[in-house]
Each structure stands twice: as structure tokens, then as C-alpha cells.
Amino acid sequence: MGASVQLRSIDMDLKKEIERLSGQKLDACYLCGKCSAGCPVAPYQDIPPHVVMRMAQWGSKKVLGSKMIWNCASCGTCYTRCPNNIDVARVCGALSQISRREGLVADKVAATLREKFVESVKNNGRVHELSLVVAMKMASRDYLGDLDIGIPMFLKGKFPLFGHKIKDLNNFQKLFDSKKKGDK
Amino acid sequence: MARVGVFICHCGANIAGKVDVEAVSEAAINIPGVVYSSHQKYSCSEAGQKVIIDAIKENRLDRVVIGSCSPKMHENTFRKTVQQAGLNSYMLEIANLREHVSWVTADKDEATKKAMDLVKAAVGKVSFAKPLTPGQVPVEKRALVIGGGIAGIQAALDIADMGYEVVMVEREPSIGGRMAQLDKTFPTLDCSACILSPRMVDVAQHPNIRLLTYSEVENVNGYVGNFNVIIRKKARFVDERICTGCLECMGKCPLKKKIPNEFENGRAPRGAIYVPFAQAVPKVPVIDKEYCRYLLSPDPDKVEVKEGEKKPKRKCGVCAKVCTQGAVDFNQQDELISEKFGAIVLATGFNLFDHSKYGEYGAGKIPDVITALDFERIVNSSGPTEGKIVRPSNGEKPKRVVFIQCVGSRDEAKGVPYCSRICCMYTAKQAILVREKLPDAEIYVFYMDIRAAGKGYEEFVLRAQREYGANYVRGRVSRIYESNGHMVLKAADTLVGMPVEMDDVDLVVLATGSIAREDSVELANTIGITTDNHGFISEVHPKLRPVEVPREGVFACGACLSPRDIPDAVATAGAVAAKVGVLFSNDILMSDPMVAEIDPLKCAACGACVSVCPYSAITMEEFRGKKFAKVNEAMCQGCGTCSAACRPGAAQLKGQTDEQILRSIEAVLQW
Amino acid sequence: MPAYAYFPGCSLEASAKEFDTSFRAVFDKIGVGLKEIPDWSCCGSSQVHKVDKDVATAIAGRNLVLASDIGDIVAPCAFCSISLKEAIIKLEHEGPIRSTLIEAGLEYLPGSVSVISAVEATYRAVEEGLIDGKVQSPLTGLKVAAYYGCLLVRPPKIAQFDDPENPSSMERIMVAVGAAPVDWSHKTECCGNAYIFVNKDMTLNLVRDVLNAAIEANADAVVTACPLCQQNLAMRQPHMKQNYGLKREIPVLYFTQLMGAAMNIDGQQLGLSGNIVRLINKRQQEAKEVG
Amino acid sequence: MVENPKFKIIGFFCNWCSYAGADLAGNLRLTYPADLRIARIPCTGRMDPLFALKALLEGADGVMVSG
Amino acid sequence: MDKLELQLRAKAIELLEEGEVSIIIGWGPGWNSTKATPVFARDGETAEKLIFNPFCFNNLSVYLPRISEKTAIIAKPCDAGSIVALLAEGKISRDNLYIIGVACQGIVDPVKLEAAVGSIDDATAACLEGDNIVVEIDGEAKQVSFAEVALDRCMSCNQQNNVFSDVMVGEPVQPVVGEARSVVPEDAGAAWWRGFWSKEFDRCIRCYACREACPACYCRDNCAVQALRERWTGPRLDAQEALMFHAQRAMHVAGRCIECGACERACPVGIPLTLLHEQVGKAVKKLFNFNVGEKVDERPPLETFRKEELESGH
Structure with a gap:
């Protein structure tokens, strides 16, 4: 039903953007599948890493709607074993950035985690695990799951109620502007 | 003052279409030293050449500039032309007006200006040229062949059959090389030893071939036609002239089951005195001085003996005692042989990638993960298991056999970037051999691409799949680990686009790629030639001069040039022999006077x-x-x-x- | 006394408190100083680098600059150490990011500081003989499966420590405190870390595989050096036994906790439960009986 | 493309690689600015750095050595 | 009489008398006391003229390639560096050479001295007294601190007592401490240098005195600048031809020049040639990590061929 991918033209802009954000050369990949073979999360995804790579080579927008790009655990297995020295995790990272920008996020929970995490870092200088956990519970609507674990941890003092804010927060937040510089 | 003539060629429209040849020709007459200038349609044609010859004679020209195509095209042609006119053939300079001007410049005016500049440069250069004459070098019509594998054997036999003397140097105790280690050959499934052994014997018996095994080239001096080579003949401790090859000594060596046999890739033992394999040529054992108890024990004559103590005796020496001919000679020393050769042939072969670099495949430590060469020995009826395919860990028949291709090949990260060319084929062959010996075994082949470009090759791979039931899975294996006495494989089937896992694997055979010999760079330095960045010998031109190397009089064939299979190795060996024949057909060589x-x-x-x-x-x-x-x-x-x-x-x-x-x-x- | 600049990281402040306390206690015992980097901030790992790798490098760089007065950094959390290591490599070449740092009052000088993980620091201490004589009750007979997870030794170009496929440094440390490391298959498999919120089923499957491999290898306990691994592997075992085919429950500890036990450091400081202490004693007793 | 002022660049090209490469550029009909005048030298080993200086002092706008 | 000079003469006479060498090359008094001049002693009488003081600025090693008999040479650290370089090139034979080393606390720069005390050609006496150079002109003793008038190069020298030699005569010395006065601005770029050299070389009269004073320039009459066939330089007397000549010399001594400054002191029009050679020297040091005059068994980097170079391509 019109689902075939048009191969006539490769979206060079998207491809270049992925290469810029990830620092990886997409055409170095010859699709041997070793990344997919070793990837711990691939069996639970919609498409495996080498298909992500292939779609990225086309500059296919379809890849932006994939779950895989959000669920990469950044464990480095693919990069360690890749015969062509490609850091596939970086490619997934770049794709998820673009996917968020384009509003094509396939895994909202993963995106929320990322957002909350960065928010926590930016506001405090460090991550406050408890507020992160609470935010995630809200996002995943799994309010009661893992309470058996959470409560004892809380009681042991492992989840301090208030996060530690670093002193030099002002200067720290300046670092978040580094990107604009890099772009210039 | 020089009298230079300038001839500008139109090359049809090739030059004249972009360069205003008339203007160039007219301007040329004003260049200092130029006394004649003209232009013509095709300088290289017979008519064009005649114009040049006539102009030289008529105008008493002593130097010539031709503005034409690249000197790489017609320099030789025009050298002969000026020579016919009575000039020295080096009083010529070519201005490259086609490849460097008309074909690469968009604008006509600019092309014309550039052409004028190039003509000026050529006039400047030729004005100060001097007549040159080639030197003469006599040719020593003997060839040195380094390496006694199938390529070296073929080259040596062909050169010897032409009637020239050949010395073959092989560093192992026997010739035969890698091919001798193989069980069957693809795609015909001939027994490798059966087709190789007669060639080995031919070498040994050829009146024009002198065989130096257990020997290495130490130094090469000289030049084409006149190389001085020093060869180290390592002490064998067995006199080749006396030994009858009864091999009685081997059976009596107390270390006979103790030392891993290199020929068997370490999968079977040998003694300190040994021939590497049954069909060895020459069938004369060597004593390995790294292990031999006699040679390792201190020499009584050199030991200081305190008073009252007995002089120590040397240990063992059993082989010498059992030898009825008295061929064992523990006093033998390395011998340096100096010989003259007119040509040198390199046929030093290849090595196999060491898969211990692949930590994800167990870094060489899982016993049931073996290499293809291990498999060749295991499947061979004279090999360590007498041809029974078994798991090295427990000696049992494997039920599930997995082949993994491209181990080390096409891997820039841990191995080499190139394709080793032979692995697809030998893997298919080995899959067939598994099926023949183990009709019930499951066979899987993990591959990236099948490269089967050769006569009958594609059909062979298809036979492995269709008739012999090898299951081909497209994807590179990521990890192998042991579990419950078997192995688990993590892979992907890229064609269905999903990860796959395979457990209860009994035997994994890795198609390790071909790499250069570890000492190939050192050997190249000894000979004064170059290697590529992988250590393979560089040829002068990969297409047009594929068996010549950048030192004149030195040739190379077989897998020391790049990974290749037996037919290609043999073909290049024949090509080398032809080249040597061409060289030796001269009594005297003309050398380049430049x-x-x-x-x-x-x-x-x-x-x-x-x-x-x-x-x-x-x-x-x-x-x-x-x-x-x-x-x-x-x-x-x-x-x-x-x-x-x-x-x-x-x-x-x-x-x-x-x-x-x-x-x-x-x-x-x-x- | 040699001293490191200590970068605890967010987890060690909270959920992985016992890693923090046990690591400090062990290093105190072996006489290696740890000076906490003043006002340290997030290392930039895990999520930040996926959003913007330049920001991640910049905020990691902040910590590098703060530490450069103290000495080389030891960062126990695997995420932190890899993130800081990567920043060092990147900052060499990233002039613009260095300028951003300068604008925030931080000047990074390439080559001024290096980063190692807790395992590396401990491994060095073991190799240098600093723990000699400190092991008062060796963990004889205790079979441990050393679990490295992903980022401790990977990617090799950044981690630059141990073998990425078959590391052995933690085993060496365990031998030094008398325990018996087992050879097992899953020491560098990923545990699914933070994805417990995102895809719980996936993470639990990965955890199950790792733990079952350790159990199959007959280990008494799994030792880790990463806060996320430890939590992930330890926390949901009863649930996994019921629903995911986990063969049995198995303790998951920080390697420093076991080291501390061997050095007779107070159990409170190590955060070791009574069950573990009893298990250690039991194995020591058995070993004694065998002889 | 910006209008290019005309330069004279003297190229010293190794006979075996770059000179042949420049021939190949011709065979492929690749066009490039006409500023370059290539001199064929037998090997870049022949390249005395003073040739470059000489060319610049004689008025060349640039020198290219390739091998 | 200076103790060092007495020892020098004694050693020289001893070597001559014992027949160790047939000629001694050293410094003797020049036509006035601010100038020393080379002395070639074949007998004791001439050897009695030998001196050593901060006015001995010639690099005597320049004579070695021209002498084939057994020679002793008095060498300060710069000269010894040149000797090592010549040995490395196989241009002179160690067997024929006896090196008498002297420690050197610095050499007087005649240009600076003249600027400080006036016309030194009219000096009637000159010597080093403590930390000062004292020059007598027109009966008036003028005094200037040694550090003020020493060669720039001597300020950064750390080889005062490290002399490649067979024997050292005299005591170790303390180096002169002062500041170099470079005319080169710190941010000197190509444009600055171009302006600087075209001004300087405009004065060059192509007398080749720089070449004659240089120990690395031993091609003598075959020097490439005089080659009629090649015509590297044209006959014009202008900055461009002079630049070609000096650049050619700089290239030829690249990686071989000890930067002793003999060329500059020999220049009758005062072109600061040391600057040129320092610039080239820096590049060689950086590219090849090679220090001239350090090893007798290592050829200069610009005239070595390594197999790696062959392997990296054509």
C-alpha cells in the first residue's frame, strides 16, 4: 500500500545532518550485521541496528520514527566489534535528536527520561535520582510497580528527598550554550 | 648555439580543437634557440614522422621539441624518429599538449597560452640536453627461486625446462608449502597432495634445479643480470648426501610425541628429528636444535671439569645410534653459500590471520573454535585424527557445525580491509567435506557476501547449499561463548533483519583471512623492493606488469603478491617463468642511459x-x-x-x- | 601518600551509597588518599550526550578542570569514568568547547589530568602491592562472578583498560583478597541499565541472562563496579524468579564491599547485609575443613 | 564560481605517479584551471627544494610538488 | 700572562715535540687587541703566540677539511660542534685530529662592542677584567659590562664546558649572563621577514666572505653559486639574486650549521646571517628532532635515506 521506499534520491541533507551530529561516516558501513548480532537490546526492538544504519545511509526519514534509536543502551558492544569502527550508538543518538526535533518520537517514555535527566542536570548540576524516578513513574503510568524496591531504598536513605545543587550553578549553565558556538 | 626545431601536433581535433596550434607554432619561432617551427595533423603518423625527419635534415636541427600527447604515449616512437634523422635519440623533448592542456582546459585562450608555456619549457630543457648512449650489462643466466610452495615449484620447473639453471631456496625442511597442508582443492575436490606430490618430485629430480631446503636468503646485492646472493643453509644435522630416507631415526626419538608439528598446525606431535610430513621432499629429516636433547646438553669438551669429577656425557644421541648410514652429524654448522644469479623470483607465499585478536570469538582459547587450516588437517586422512571430523575438546563427532567467513578479512578494526579471495570457496568446500563425512550434521555458514568469481566456483557454492545442505546465513557473528559443553553463537540474519542466536553448537570453523608472511617486509628490504601497507610485495603495475617488482630482474608470483588461489598462483608462476625467459634470451642488456x-x-x-x-x-x-x-x-x-x-x-x-x-x-x- | 581526585558521581551520592562508602573505606585502609573534587557536577554521560554531545563534553570538562589542581581522577561509576575519559579525548581537538569552558571561567589544558575507574585504581593498587598485609580474613572458598558490564572496558578506544571482550582485572583483585573467581560467559554483556523505566521486560530479560550465566558457573555472588549494574542485577530477583525463569537468587555486590570484608572493615561502613556476612563465613569455614 | 585571476603555478610531478595521474585526468577529460604548468621529474627525490625557490623568485605564483 | 694561555702553549709545544701532530691551529694576537687571528704553528716559536680570550671569534674548524696532515686544533664549544658535524659527514678523519678543548664563557660581538666604546679599530689595548671588557682608545680606558657586548648566541648557550675534545685545557667557567637583543619582533610573520631580508640583502655585495668563513661550506671552488652551467644565481647585484644565494647557502647548510655566527662576523656589510641560519635550524630541529654537532655517527637529516621513506610510496 505505497509502503515501498523510494530509492531514487537519497536525502543528502538528512544524511549529512546525521553524520554531523554523530561524527560517524555512514557509508563506512557495509551492513554485515555484527552490530545487530551483538546488540543486547536489538531483539526487543522494531528494527535492528544495521537496518538503522541502512536507512540512515539512504537518509530515509522512516528511521526517525523507529524505537531502536531511542532504546540504544550505549553499551558500546557494536562499536567494540564493528569491523569498520563505526559507533552505532552515536548514530542512534543523533537520530533520536533529529527525531525529537521533527516530532517523530516513537518511544515517548524514553524521550521523557532523557528530557527529565537533562533537566535535572541543568537545574541542579547533578542528577537527583528520586525526582527522576518519580517523573519516570508518572510518564510510564506504572505508579505502583517496584514500590517493593523503592520503599526500602528510600528508607535506607538511598533516595534523599532533596537533591544537591552545585554552588557554581550560574557558570555551569553557561556550558549548555556550547552548541551554538560549535555550529558557527 | 642550439638549433631547435619545434613541431606542434594537431592530434586531429584533440589538440587543435582547444589549442590554437598555428599561434603556438608561430610564437615558438621566437623562443631563443628555435630555428624552425611547424605544425601538422598527426605527428605520430608515418607522414608526420617524415616531415620531422626531413625538417631536421634540411634545417640542420640538432634538437627537437614535439608538442603532442603525453610522452608516456609516444616518446619512444619519436626517439626513433629523431634517430632516423641522424640525431641522438635523447635530443628530444615532448611538450604534453593533449593530456595536460587541451583535454583538461575549458577556455581556448588559456589553453593556447598554457601550451606555449609548455613548449617554452621543453625548448629550455632540450637546449641543454646532451647525447646519451645506453650502457651494456652481461646476463648471468641462472635464476633464484625463493619459496618452494606451488608457485615457486611451478616457476622453477618452467624456467628449468627452458634450459636455464635454477636454485630453489625453501626455509622449511621440505618444499610443498601451504598446498601440501590442504586436504582437497576446490572446485574439483581433487586431493591436494595427489596433484602436488608429483610436482615436488619433479623439482627434486630435475637436472637443472638445485634444491636448498631449510635455507634462507641472507643478502642480495647487484643488479639485473648480475645479482650476488648469500644463502644461509641452516644446519640440518643430517647429511643429505648419505641419508636414505628410511626414517628409522624418527621412530626412536624420545621426543617423538612431544613437539607440536607445524605442518599439522600444531594439532599433531613430531619428534626433535623429523620430516614434516610423509611426502616430504627431500625425504631427509632435520634435527630441531631448539628441542634435541643431545644438542641442548652441554658439550663435554667445553665444560670445565673439577678434579675428581667425571666428564659429563652428552644426552641421548639415539638417532645417530640407529642410523645405519651414519648420516646424523651433530657437528654440522650453518653454511653460507654465495651464488650469482641473473634473475630472482619471489614465491614466499602467505600466512593466515591469527584469530586470537578476536576476543569476541574466544580469543583462540575455546577448543572447539578452530581455523580453516586446522580443519584441513583434521579432515585429512593423514592428519591428526586420520580424517575423522571430531571436536577437539572431547573427540566426539560434532552434530552442529558452524562456519564463519571473513574472520580478519574485510575488518579494518581488527584485521585487514581487503577480501582474502579464497575463503568463500574453501568454506564451501569444507561444508561439503563435512556433509560427506557426517551425513547427519547440521551445517551453517555465516557470510557477508559470496565471492565466487572463478571457473565453476559459483556452481560449487550453490552445490554446497543445494546438494549438501549447508545453510547459508547472511550476517556476521558477534560473539561465541561456551555454555554446558557446547557453544552459543550470537549472530544476525541481516536478510530478515533480526538478531539470531544459535546454541548447542559443537564445532566452529573460522575462515581466517590471508595475510602477508610476518617477515615479508624484512625480506623485501633485503632484496631492496617494496611492499604495500599490508606487507604484500608491490608489483610495478598491477594490471600491465603484474609479476614484475620495482627492482629490475626481480619477479614475484603466488600469494606473496596478494591473496590468491592455486590456479592464480600457478598462472602467475608461469608468467614469471616467461618473464625470466625473456630476460635470459639476451646475452647483454642495454641499460637506460638516464x-x-x-x-x-x-x-x-x-x-x-x-x-x-x-x-x-x-x-x-x-x-x-x-x-x-x-x-x-x-x-x-x-x-x-x-x-x-x-x-x-x-x-x-x-x-x-x-x-x-x-x-x-x-x-x-x-x- | 598517593592521592586521587575523587569523582563520586550522582549515583554514589544516592542509590549507590554503599559503593561510595566501601570504596572510600578500602582506599583509606590501603593508604591511598581520595580528595573529593570540590563542587563537582554531572559527568555528562548516559542521557546528556545523546541530547547534545558537545554539552556533554563541556560539562565533563568542567569536572576535569576542577580536578586538575588535585591530581588524576578516579571515578567509580562506569558511566562517569567513560564519560570523563571521552571528554579528555574530545577536548584535545575541540577548540570551541574549550572556549565555552573559558567563558564559564574554566580553562582546560590538554594533558593536565587523566581519569581511571575504581577498578583501574584498585587494580593498580593491587599490582603495586598496596594491599599486601591488609587482607586479614581472606575470602577463601567464596566463588565470585566478576561482572564488568559494558562501559568499564568499552569502547576500548576510550576505556583504554583491560581486554574489552575478556577482561580479567576484577578477577585479579578478587584473587588478591582470597576469593575464587569463576570463568563465565556474560561478564561484559549489557544489563539494560537505565531502560528499566522504558522497557522493563527487555531489561529483566537481559538481567536474567546475566544472572543465570553466573549461577550456571556456580558462583556464590556477582561482583560489579557499576552502580547501575548493581541495582539492576540485585533489585528484582524475587520477581524474576517467579516470572522470568531466574534459576535462583544470587547476591550482587560491589567489588569494594567484598574487599572491605576481607580487610575486616566494619560491615556497617560497607553496607553488607547479614546474609552476605554469613555466606562469607560459611565458605571460609568449609574451606578450612577441606584443608 | 568566482572569477579567478590567472596564476602561473609550476608543478614538479613524479614521472611514475603524479605525472601519470595528470595524464589520467586528461584521459578522463577532467577540467581544471590552466594555471598549472607541470614539469616531469623522474621522482620527487630529484626535487631540489631550491628549484621551488628559483621558480618563485623568477615570478611563479606558486609551486606544487607531487609524488 | 694568562694561566690558560701558558697551559695552551705548553700543550701545543708538547704535541709538536712529541711528534703527535705536525701542525697546531689556534688563535694568536691580531693587528690590534680586539681582534684575534688564526695561527698555524709548526714549531714551538709560533706556538708561543697562542692565546685564548673573548676576542677569539673565528671558527677554526673551517681549516680542517683543507689540511690532510696530523693536526691539533684548539676548539671552543662552537668549533667543537662544527668538528663533530664534519666528522659525521666523514669529511675529516678522527685519526688525524687532536682536539684541545677550551671552556668558553662567551665571545665578544664586535658590532656591540663598537657601539658601546667607539671605534675599536683604534683600540690600543683590550681585555676582560672580571665581568667587564676594558678597551683603551686614544689613551682612554673605556669599560663596558661583558654581558652587554657578548654575542646573543652566548646568552642561551649551555655548552660552555662541554667540549668534544681529546684534552681540556684550563678550568671550567661560568657562562656570561645577559639578555639577547633580538631585532625580530615576536609576531614576525612572512611579510615582516620579506621586508627585513630584502632590506638586508640589498647590501650584499656577493663577496662570499660568509661562505669562506663557514666550516660547513667546504665545496670551495666548486660551490654551486659559481657553477657556470647551472647558473643558480644570475649576475645581477640585487636583493633577489642575493636572496637566492643566501637561501641556497642556508639550504646547503641546513641540518649541518652549528650557528656559530662566523658568517655574520665575516660579512663586511653586516648582514645578520645568523638569524637566517637560526630560522632554518629551528625547522630542521622540529622536523627531524636533530641537533647539529651532537653525534659523530649520525649524518645530517637532509642527506639520509630511510627505508620507511621508500615504503611509503615512490
């Missing part, structure tokens, strides 16, 4: 040229107390590095002198 010369009167004896010469062609001489450098013209390759290094300008490359180059620079910029 070599360096050193003016002894100008030489400051600083030695810079001696030091920079890449071909060791310059030496320091002394005459009546004055030192000066001297070029061996036969060794000089005409690179001109000495000329660039020489401060007083004593070293000059003929045909490319400082004067010529400076004048051509000036001509472009000032004239």
Missing part, C-alpha cells in the same frame, strides 16, 4: 649522495689521495635523489640535469 653521473672534479666528497641513494648505487672511491663518489650505472634507477642532495652540483642525472630543469623553469616564467 642515470646519474658524478663529476669527480666537482665532487666535495661529502658523501651525501652515498647516504641518500635508495638503491645503494653510489660508492666512495679514492684516486691519488682524492676521494670522490662514483655511480654504478647498472644499479642506478635514475631517480635523481643524489642530484638533489649534491651541493656543488657534481652529481647530475643525465637527461634531467640541474641546468636543464633550471632553464625550463626560466623558460616558462621569463622567456
